[in-house]
Amino acid sequence: MDNSKSAKRIAQNFRKLHEELDQYVIGHDNLKRALLLGLVAREHIYIEGPPGIAKTMLAELVSAAANLDFYFYQFHRDTRLAELVGDVVIQREKDSQGGELIAQSIRKGGVLTCEVCVLDDISRSPGEALNVLLRILNERQYLQEPIPLLTAIATSNPTVDDYYNEPLDPANLDRFSIQLRSDGLIQENRWNQVKEVIDLYSSNRFSDEIKPKPILNREIFDEAYKVLHSVVVPEAVKRMLIDLLDRFVNQYKLDSSNSLITDRAFLVKGVKMLKAMALTDGRTTVEPKDLHGLAYMTTYRVPEDIHRNVGTLIDESIQRVGE
Amino acid sequence: MDFAPALQNIRASMDAHVIGHEPVKEALLLGLVAREHIYVLGEPGCAKTLLAEVAANAVNLSFYFNQLHRDTRINELIGDAVLERSPMPGGEGEVIRQGVAPGGVLTAEVALLDDISRAPGEALNVLLRLLNERKYQSQPIPLVTAIATTNPTDESYYNEPLDPANLDRFTLQLKTQGSIGMRKWDEARTIMDRYDGPPGSIASRHPVSSTLLKQAHRAALRVELPQRVRVAYREFLDTLVNKFGCDSSNSLLTDRTMLVKVPRMIKTLAFLEGRTEARVEDLRVLKYILTFRVPEHVYELLDEILQNIAEEPEAAELDQPGDEELDGQQQGDEGAQQGEAQEQSVPGEGEGDLVDELMEALEGEQGHSEEQKPLQLQAKAGNEPSSRYQHNAPQTVKNLEVLLGRINGRLERNTSESHVHPGGSPRSWKRMQTFDEFMDTDPVETAIWMDSLSPRLPRVYRREKKHVGGEMVIVRDVSQSMEGRYARWTSSVVTKLVELVRKKRMRIGYIEFNHVSRKYTHGGRFFTRDYDRIIDIASNVVCSGVTNYQFPMREALKEFRVRGTNNKHIVFLTDGEPTQGDWLVREERRMAKALDVAVHTLFIGTTECPEILDVISEETGGCQFIAIPDEHGGLYVAERLSKQRTDPSRRLQTPNVLELKSPPGTLSRRH
Numbered sequence: 002m003d004n005s006k007s008a009k010r011i012a013q014n015f016r017k018l019h020e021e022l023d024q025y026v027i028g029h030d031n032l033k034r035a036l037l038l039g040l041v042a043r044e045h046i047y048i049e050g051p052p053g054i055a056k057t058m059l060a061e062l063v064s065a066a067a068n069l070d071f072y073f074y075q076f077h078r079d080t081r082l083a084e085l086v087g088d089v090v091i092q093r094e095k096d097s098q099g100g101e102l103i104a105q106s107i108r109k110g111g112v113l114t115c116e117v118c119v120l121d122d123i124s125r126s127p128g129e130a131l132n133v134l135l136r137i138l139n140e141r142q143y144l145q146e147p148i149p150l151l152t153a154i155a156t157s158n159p160t161v162d163d164y165y166n167e168p169l170d171p172a173n174l175d176r177f178s179i180q181l182r183s184d185g186l187i188q189e190n191r192w193n194q195v196k197e198v199i200d201l202y203s204s205n206r207f208s209d210e211i212k213p214k215p216i217l218n219r220e221i222f223d224e225a226y227k228v229l230h231s232v233v234v235p236e237a238v239k240r241m242l243i244d245l246l247d248r249f250v251n252q253y254k255l256d257s258s259n260s261l262i263t264d265r266a267f268l269v270k271g272v273k274m275l276k277a278m279a280l281t282d283g284r285t286t287v288e289p290k291d292l293h294g295l296a297y298m299t300t301y302r303v304p305e306d307i308h309r310n311v312g313t314l315i316d317e318s319i320q321r322v323g324e
Numbered sequence: 325m326d327f328a329p330a331l332q333n334i335r336a337s338m339d340a341h342v343i344g345h346e347p348v349k350e351a352l353l354l355g356l357v358a359r360e361h362i363y364v365l366g367e368p369g370c371a372k373t374l375l376a377e378v379a380a381n382a383v384n385l386s387f388y389f390n391q392l393h394r395d396t397r398i399n400e401l402i403g404d405a406v407l408e409r410s411p412m413p414g415g416e417g418e419v420i421r422q423g424v425a426p427g428g429v430l431t432a433e434v435a436l437l438d439d440i441s442r443a444p445g446e447a448l449n450v451l452l453r454l455l456n457e458r459k460y461q462s463q464p465i466p467l468v469t470a471i472a473t474t475n476p477t478d479e480s481y482y483n484e485p486l487d488p489a490n491l492d493r494f495t496l497q498l499k500t501q502g503s504i505g506m507r508k509w510d511e512a513r514t515i516m517d518r519y520d521g522p523p524g525s526i527a528s529r530h531p532v533s534s535t536l537l538k539q540a541h542r543a544a545l546r547v548e549l550p551q552r553v554r555v556a557y558r559e560f561l562d563t564l565v566n567k568f569g570c571d572s573s574n575s576l577l578t579d580r581t582m583l584v585k586v587p588r589m590i591k592t593l594a595f596l597e598g599r600t601e602a603r604v605e606d607l608r609v610l611k612y613i614l615t616f617r618v619p620e621h622v623y624e625l626l627d628e629i630l631q632n633i634a635e636e637p638e639a640a641e642l643d644q645p646g647d648e649e650l651d652g653q654q655q656g657d658e659g660a661q662q663g664e665a666q667e668q669s670v671p672g673e674g675e676g677d678l679v680d681e682l683m684e685a686l687e688g689e690q691g692h693s694e695e696q697k698p699l700q701l702q703a704k705a706g707n708e709p710s711s712r713y714q715h716n717a718p719q720t721v722k723n724l725e726v727l728l729g730r731i732n733g734r735l736e737r738n739t740s741e742s743h744v745h746p747g748g749s750p751r752s753w754k755r756m757q758t759f760d761e762f763m764d765t766d767p768v769e770t771a772i773w774m775d776s777l778s779p780r781l782p783r784v785y786r787r788e789k790k791h792v793g794g795e796m797v798i799v800r801d802v803s804q805s806m807e808g809r810y811a812r813w814t815s816s817v818v819t820k821l822v823e824l825v826r827k828k829r830m831r832i833g834y835i836e837f838n839h840v841s842r843k844y845t846h847g848g849r850f851f852t853r854d855y856d857r858i859i860d861i862a863s864n865v866v867c868s869g870v871t872n873y874q875f876p877m878r879e880a881l882k883e884f885r886v887r888g889t890n891n892k893h894i895v896f897l898t899d900g901e902p903t904q905g906d907w908l909v910r911e912e913r914r915m916a917k918a919l920d921v922a923v924h925t926l927f928i929g930t931t932e933c934p935e936i937l938d939v940i941s942e943e944t945g946g947c948q949f950i951a952i953p954d955e956h957g958g959l960y961v962a963e964r965l966s967k968q969r970t971d972p973s974r975r976l977q978t979p980n981v982l983e984l985k986s987p988p989g990t991l992s993r994r995h
Contacts, residue, residue, distance in 0.1 A: 052492060053578025073462075077453055079764075079785075083421075089768055092417035105768055108412065108419060159725055185579040187561055188572055196558055198583040203549040203591075259965070305726065305962045306950070 004231050005285045011225045012283030014217055015041065021066045021213050026055050027201060028194040032183055035297050036063045036154065039179050040117075041225050042277035044270060045138055045153040047123075047169075047177035047301070052158060054185045057121050058211075060154040064117040068215035069151065069222070072115035080126035082133050085111045086143070113143050116151050116219065123155040124169055131173070139176045151222060153177075171261050171301075178270040180300040225280065232276035234287045237322060241292055242271065245318040253307055261302040271295055289319045327540045328598055330532045331357075337382040342371045344511040350596075351496045351612045352379040352471070356434075357540050358592040360585070361455055361470045363440075363494035363616075368475055370502035373438050376471040380434040384531035385468060388432030392443040397760065398450050402460065403427030405763045407770055422767045423461070430460050433468045433534065440472040448490075456493045468537070470494075492576055495585050497615040544595035549587055549602045556604045556633050557586070563629055568622045569816070569958075571722060574823055576617040586613060604634045721813070721959045724820045727895075727926065727949050752788075756781035794891025795831045795851050797880040798822075800862070801898035803838040807867040810899050813959050814928060817897060817951060818862040826855045830891070833883055834858045837876035838869030839904050843883075850883050871898070873936070874905035877912035877923075884921050892921040893946075899927070901934040908936060913943050922946040926961070933964060 015037050022033050032048065036059060039046040048056045064071040074085060083089050087110030094102045112118050112134065123131070137143050138153050155177060157169070174180065186194045246267055249255045255262055278291035292315045299308045307314070331353065338349045348364060352375065355362040364372045380387045390401060399405055408421040429435050429451065443451065454460055455470050472494060491497065504512055561582060564570045570577055586609075593609040594602040607630050614623055756765060761784040769782035798818055806814060818834075825832050831851040834844045844861055846852055873896075880894050894916070901907065916923050924946040925937040933950060941948045950964040 051572055051578065053580030055579065075453075075457060075459075078449060081422075083767070088419045088421055090412050090415075090417045090419050091768055091771065103772060104417075106417070184572075185577070187565060187577050187579060187582055190565065192558060192562060195561060195583060196554070198579065199554050199557065199587055202584045203554060203587040253965070304965055306965065309962065 004228055007224060007228055008232075008280055008285045009283045011041075011221065011228060012281055014221050015225075015281050017216055018063070018066055021216055022059065022062055025062055025201075025211055025213065026059055027197040028186055028191060029055060029059065029183065031297075032056070032059055032181060033063075035179050035181050036060070037281055038274065038277045038294065038297065039152045039154070040067060040222065041229060041281055042178075042270075042273045043151050043226060044178035044273065045155070045176060046179040046181070047155045047157070047174065048181050048183060049157045049159060049301075050183035051185060051188070054183055056156040056183060057119065060119040060121075060156060062211070062213050063154075064119065066213040066215060067117065067217045067222070069116040069217075069219060070114070070149070072111055072118040073121065074111065074118065075121045076123050076126040078125055080130045082130040083107070085130060085134055086113050086137070087111055109143075112137060112150065112153070113148050116149050118150065118153050120153055120155040122157060124157040135173050135176050174301050175261055175263060175266060178266065178274070179297045180302070181297065182300055228285070229273070229276050229280055232279050232285050232287060234272060234275060238275065238287050238289055238292065241289060241318045241322045242267075242275075242295075244322050245292070245295070245315060248314065248318065249303065249307075253303075255303055255307070259304050266298060266302065267295075271298060274298060289323070292319060327536070327543060327595075330536050331540070331596060333530050334379065334382040334532055338375060338378050341378045342375050343514045344508060345371060345375060345500060347612070348372065348375050348498055348500050349379075351498050352376065353596060354589065354592055354609065354612065355469045355471070355496050356383060356537060357544055357596065358495070358589055359468050359541055360495035360589070361493055362472070362496040362498070363491065364471065364473045364498050364500060365476060365616075366473070366498075366500035367502065370500055372473045372500055373436070376436045376473060380436060380471070382531060383434065383537055384533050385433035385537070386431065386466075387434050387436070388428055389436045389438070390428065391438045392440055392447075394442055396443045396447045398447045399424065399763065401428045401447060401451055402430050402454070407767060407774070409771055418771070420767045420771045422763070422765075426460070429454055429467065429470070430465050433466050435467060435470040437470060437472045439474060441474040452490045452493055468534075491616050492578060492581060495581060495589065496612045497617070498612055499615055540595070544592040545588060547591035547594045547600055547602055549591055553590065553602050553604050553606065554587075557590070557607060559633050560607065560610070560629065563633070564618060564622065568618070570618050570622060572725070574619050574820070575622075581613070581617075586610065589613060607633070721816045721820050721951070721961065722954060723961045724817065724824065726963060727821070727924070727947070727961055752786045753783040754786040756784040794893070795833065795884070796821075796825055796893040796895060797833040797835060797883065798858075798862075799835045799837065799876045799880055799894055799896045800865075801838070801871060801900070802836045802865050802867045803869050803871040803900070803903075804867060805871075805900050810928060811865055811867050813951065813953075814897055814899075815863045815865065817926065817928070817959065817961075819859050821895060822855050822858050822862070826853075832858055833880065834861060835876045835879055836865065837872065838867075839872045840869070841872075841875035841879050843879050870903045871900055872905040873898075873902040873907065873909045874912060877909055878915070881912060881915045881919060881921060884919050892919065894921055894923045896923055896925045896937070896940070897928060898925070898934075898937070899929045900931075902936070909940065913940060916940075916944045924949065926951060927964065928959070938964075 019033055019037060022036075026033070035046060035048075038044075040063070048060070050056055061071075061073065074080075086107055088108045090106045090108050092104045092106070094104075096102050107113075120134075137148070138150075141148055141150060186198065246262065249260070249262060274294045274297065275287045275291045278294035279285070279287045282291075293312065295315060296308075296311050299311050303311070334353060334356070335349065338352070342349070348371075351362055351364075354360070356379065362376075364376070366372045377389070390396070403424040403426045406423050406425050408419075408423055410419050410421075411417075412419050424430070429437075437451070440448070440451075454465065455467070458465055458467055561577070564575070564577065589609045589612075590602050590606045593606045594600075597606075610630065611626060614626060618626075753766070756762070762770075764784040764787070766783045773780075773782045798821060800814060800818060802811070822832060831853055832855065833850045833852070836842045836844075843850060844858070846854060846857060852858070877894070877896075884892050902909075921944060923940050923944040925941045926949045927933040927937055928951045930952060938948060940946070948964040949961055951959045951961045954960040
């Protein structure tokens with residue numbers, strides 16, 4: 002009973018956060034939804050899209066409005082690990098034979114001390130820094146010490162030569178549970194939203210810097226995470242999920258050569274996504290419609306034509322098991 | 325507050341030193357007031373650098389000039405590299421950081437970057453990042469405007485074009501020419517008179533202060549942008565995207581620039597003209613913004629498009645009388661764009677066929693030659709202004725990047741080799757060889773090394789870059805079934821492919837086939853970097869005959885036999901099964917494997933994809949794609965799953981089983 006009350010309150014808070022984002026960014030509802038789900042479920046998010054479509058802006062806005070300790074890093078070709086995790090420290094000691102002992106360590110900063118981090122243009126840094134970073138993101142600890150990070154939001158341009166980047170390999174991509182592809186409003190022919198953006202930014206409301214109101218705080222996220230674990234996934238929904246995965250594998254022949262259907266992604270994180278979908282809707286029980294949250298996970302895990310139809314596939318699974 | 329005298333002052337300084345070049349002068353003023361970067365392309369000696377210098381001197385801002393060259397190092401642009409060492413607060417040891425002592429672009433308010441495209445990639449990357457973010461290591465920099473000039477890209481100037489993503493950093497973009505080039509002989513005479521004496525100083529007597537410029541910037545943002553102007557601008561964007569097929573592969577219309585910055589630029593232009601409310605005419609500021617953001621032929625029509633929109637903003641989408649059939653069709657469909665979307669999303673149905681007939685009738689009337697340059701020719705032929713660019717607009721093809729992305733990905737995983745290159749990415753470590761590499765050292769080792777100098781230099785990054793280049797042959801089906809809509813789609817696909825290949829600087833070959841194959845060569849050479857010629861050929865096809873896969877494959881593979889590189893690709897575009905020859909192209913598949921050529925297949929249409937295409941791609945390590953009509957009347961390219969995967973009943977059908985079922989092959993007899 003207590004849980005369902007706090008679920009309602011949590012959902013209300015997240016609705017407020019969504020509305021705050023709407024103040025500055027028109028459209029991109031998918032992106033906004035995904036950002037909120039990521040924060041609730043404490044999963045990392047990967048957003049890919051051409052330059053200038055408000056990816057970075059949304060990531061920054063959501064962190065500011067959520068009032069979390071925030072770290073922004075712009076990746077570049079020469080990104081060094083030290084820039085991401087703090088400063089390098091060396092300690093020297095003379096030993097008895099007159100030699101010198103030099104120890105190297107890190108003074109924590111950056112990703113190691115923040116609650117939300119925005120990793121902008123992550124695919125521009127193909128070097129070793131990225132590998133270490135992704136390992137930290139995955140394990141959520143550094144040198145056996147847990148880090149306070151809730152969610153890492155990575156953005157990237159599509160891999161074309163123009164942008165001096167290289168695609169993340171599938172194993173690295175898998176560390177971002179939530180994956181989205183986004184395009185500009187102009188390119189998507191969304192003329193009503195184009196109008197709204199022009200109107201919004203032609204007005205004199207924003208002159209220089211955009212500063213959203215901090216409306217949430219860490220306690221709400223901690224509470225949400227606690228409640229999230231008590232969200233109930235009914236047997237029927239589990240069967241629907243299994244049915245969907247079954248059809249992925251047996252009907253559409255998805256395997257390791259063309260997809261990334263890992264147990265971790267779909268059986269552990271997938272279920273977490275369902276719960277997050279329910280919780281942001283103010284419920285403590287998952288409903289079949291929450292399965293549509295899986296569409297935020299399939300973007301780069303299944304071939305594109307399957308991903309484009311994943312909504313229909315989910316509906317089919319809901320129907321098949323429902324009968 | 326009246327800004328007119330101050331702005332007039334800047335203007336007067338420019339006029340005093342440079343004759344003509346009104347667009348450049350206006351753009352410089354726009355850039356300074358709007359605080360946006362400017363990119364000027366022009367041949368040497370057309371006063372672009374002089375103008376930029378004069379403008380920078382006319383405002384009292386700190387100024388930085390750099391003539392970029394092929395050996396420009398990043399530290400020349402941003403300041404000297406330093407290694408910071410500080411005691412660890414409250415602990416033992418020492419904190420070590422790498423940084424720069426800020427200088428150059430980091431401390432200037434106006435930066436003039438002359439010949440920007442000559443800078444080597446590694447310096448340019450950092451520079452452009454700075455311009456974009458206006459921050460260095462999270463610290464804001466005081467830069468107001470960067471003015472970059474460049475010569476036209478030509479092998480003789482030792483430069484490379486900036487790529488579009490980088491160009492987006494420069495909101496204002498211009499192309500300029502000298503007075504002689506523009507045949508402005510009056511101006512030329514004045515220039516001769518003006519410089520017939522000792523050179524004068526370009527320092528301004530009454531420079532405009534930076535505070536005033538900042539106030540002007542705020543005032544410009546307060547200009548009203550009335551609804552009518554917003555509507556007109558939206559119409560304009562709609563026209564670019566839906567009538568001229570401007571999309572992410574050929575244009576750079578980002579939401580940030582087009583939706584956020586352009587309205588501000590419109591305001592700034594109105595402000596410069598002393599108004600507090602923008603008018604539709606102020607959309608002409610787009611001339612300084614779209615120069616390199618839309619394809620050239622669209623840019624040439626910009627004046628006309630803007631004029632049409634200014635005249636009748638609401639009606640610009642509606643068709644004009646002049647062609648009865650088309651008129652009728654569009655009335656039924658509420659507007660050309662939606663109409664097209666509906667027709668093309670239901671190919672094969674009665675409605676679609678009718679439209680096809682109409683389109684073909686239209687093309688017949690206008691003569692075949694118009695296909696090649698539809699926009700210019702129509703502009704001359706039309707009677708009503710707004711009917712000029714209605715019909716032959718290029719089809720949009722979305723998501724083709726996925727195709728080149730995959731091909732690219734394959735190169736990097738399998739065949740492409742890295743080589744050491746100063747512009748590459750840091751991949752591993754090596755010993756420092758010269759002090760030029762100091763920025764790339766491992767800071768800790770450097771700190772230790774500096775305490776006890778030794779001949780053994782600290783480690784630096786080994787930078788590596790993948791080889792680009794290689795060859796691609798586009799093999800295109802021009803059989804009877806490709807006539808009409810399919811031909812137009814395929815032409816668009818080829819155009820986009822060529823444009824993408826152009827960016828990779830790959831050589832390209834082009835083959836068309838039906839029951840025979842036709843190879844295009846130029847001066848006896850098949851592989852070429854003359855991308856425009858291939859686009860011309862590909863947009864001008866006649867479709868007839870039946871389909872034979874064998875000949876074109878063989879022709880393409882023959883060309884690859886004499887190429888030594890690793891990076892060999894065929895992109896095979898078709899809409900149907902082979903109807904002649906060995907429909908399993910067994911011999912050609914074997915050749916492709918032996919030559920290590922990846923054959924990528926792109927099936928166009930909504931019917932079932934022939935299984936043999938899957939087999940060809942899978943065997944040769946190529947990728948498989950399908951292009952399907954989308955709801956906007958264009959094409960959407962997606963990766964295709966092979967039938968053996970998607971259809972369980974065919975799971976056991978290996979290529980070998982297929983071969984047994986085949987009709988007696990023609991090839992085996994020849995051998």
